[in-house]
Amino acid sequence: MSRATVNLFFDKRASKDGQGVVKWLVCLDRKQRLFSTGRKVLLSEWEFLQASKTKLDNRVKDEGKIRLWHEFYGDTFPDEFSGKVQTSYLKRAQTVIGQLADRFTFEAFAEAIANFGKDVEKPIEQTDLIAALLNKANSMSSAGRIGNAINYELAAKSLRRFVNSFTDEERKEFLSIPIPRKSNQPRQVAILQFDHLTADFLTTYEQWMQYHGKAPQSKLKAATGASLTTVGIYLRHVRAVVNDAIEAGLMSRDTYPFGRNRYVIPAGANVKKALPKADIEKLKAYQPVPGTTEQRSHDLWLFSYFCNGANLTDICRLTWANVDTKGGKLTFIRQKTARSKRQSQTPIVAYLRPETLAIIERWGTTEKRPNAYVFPFLNASMTERQKKQAVHQTVKMTNKWMGKIAEQLGIEGDVGTYSARHSYATSLLKSKAPLAFISKSLGHTNLKTTESYLGSFDDEEAKAFLNAL
Incomplete structure (x- = not known):
């Protein structure tokens, strides 16, 4: 998958005072989007930045220009008012893109860059898929729709068993959890978030279900395979909470894992049960x-x-x-x-x-x-x-x-x-x-x-x- 790139862009279209807004120009798969840094500079300052963006010339002695370069193209710079060390504008965007990795979308970038350096996160229960399934089960139960409630609960339990079965390598691949450096290091709690749902994840889950989908009734027994019909039932309920998450703005529609050319939920065999x-x-x-x-x-x-x-x-x-x-x-x-x-x-x-x-x-x-x-x-x-x-x-x-x-x-x-x-x-x-x-x-x-x-x-x-x- 191609990785997004970012550069700084000078937008003077709405300027009447010789200043322009510096924006992040983000590109992915030939699509471009502009995001405002909120920072204005003069045209002369921008021309200086463009002439020196790869490296600050040692001959530049003007402290204002040196600070300006570090603010936009360096690694860090001291905030003019608080004195706190801040990450440069270009570095912020590059860091966000690196953190999002394969989960990058323009919407996710906009949210992450707006909250860069802040301790602002969505409550974990909002982005936790298994928690969302259990919350949906409670809602269905309160509405008297017990059959649906039970299926949401079963889907949550099944996904929890699947995630708990992951090796360290699979946790890194599917959940972005680093492999412990030491063998005795405690494992990080595995939380399945909406953004972790990809076509590859769902395909692997389907394959796992066919061998281990039925949980053993006792510790002395082994798990057995579940039918594709069961897989379909569980994943249709997963799809329902994913759709809810998209409507609530907790997940980007660009990362929707279901459908054509993505993951198709199995229908299961429609076996005729009529007797002669x-x-x-x-x-x-x-x-x-x-x-x-x-x-x-x-x-x-x-x-x-x-x-x-x-x-x-x-x-x-x-x-x-x-x-x-x-x-x-x-x-x-x-x-x-x-x-x-x-x-x-x-x-x-x-x-x-x-x-x-x-x-x-x-x-x-x-x-x-x-x-x-x-x-x-x-x-x-x-x-x-x-x-x-x-x-x-x-x-x-x-x-x-x-x-x-x-x-x-x-x-x-x-x-x-x-x-x-x-x-x-x-x-x-x-x-x-x-x-x-x-x-x-x-x-x-x-x-x-x-x-x-x-x-x-x-x-x-x-x-x-x-x-x-």
Whole structure:
């Protein structure tokens, strides 16, 4: 990467008294910017400086000229009023450019040169990326967006583990921390700042995640690799706080590390989870042991499948106000979009079948006030974080038992709770339901999202479609 250069420039454009302002002329990659030193000199003084800028001639005896030269081109000079030793104007700019190094931007230079020699720094928590992620998590938690809050926390913990794994050489490369001169010298605390985020840093983090992304559950176990989907989730949250930092003026837009020709966040594989019709029929016909966790898990999977592929979060949060037994329908707003969209929400309407009514009767709570939960997984005394954890535990238990049921039935592939949603959408498509109808029933706002839910057709189905040509 090319290094910025600086020279002094005499600007007399707005001068009416024969004086001009001395400015720093900074150049980088054929771009030039002027920054005022705030110091005015006469044209005759500037001409003297230009004639002597590489070296002060020994024949110059005028103390005023000698002092002037040291003020602009020397190393240091005594301040005329305070007597304190000051760094020359050219040396100040060269020092700032050297300190910024590869993180140089014109904006960063302007801020650094304005604060040169001052003990003025941004509070460390403002430039600390990990602190910013945790602050964002707290904000999300206060707003009741617990899922997002947890992801910000996980991203912060992951980056902290990554930074803590650095060798001395990597700390120097990525965090600009000098290598200790002595082996017993304490290591400087590693703080990951916004300016440290580069495409190289993020690429290295992605590679590290694929080998060490999952933290060990105990000291006796080793870390294992995380998926690119997990990398994508974490880095989208990192990108969000980076965007906040740019808006707040804590980071220059010129150093933005994401996007084309920089670092592209991985999307992860969109694996289709829809089950074949034959496997769905096996699950529908299965008879679990009554009153057991197995039966409850089986019922929740079928409830999701029959109710427009509703996910477990929405099912657990259903209240009796959402249930219209006389009209035979269930009306609810998806939790995923309830807080993220400012426009009016389009409710999802799922028509109740005998199977779903029986599930409500079997597992529903007895207190049927409008704001009471239909199923017993949540209660009003829980905090949002406790509710999130309860839903997570319900999903985990349901997936565990559905895996056992699938094994008994000889069903291969994933039969977790999310497969019910994909299977619902794909079953509708194969029954020739219009894509727009499927999209609306899933609560999607655009058809492309719906298309990603739809599984592929098997060979026999493809042949049947082609025979109709």
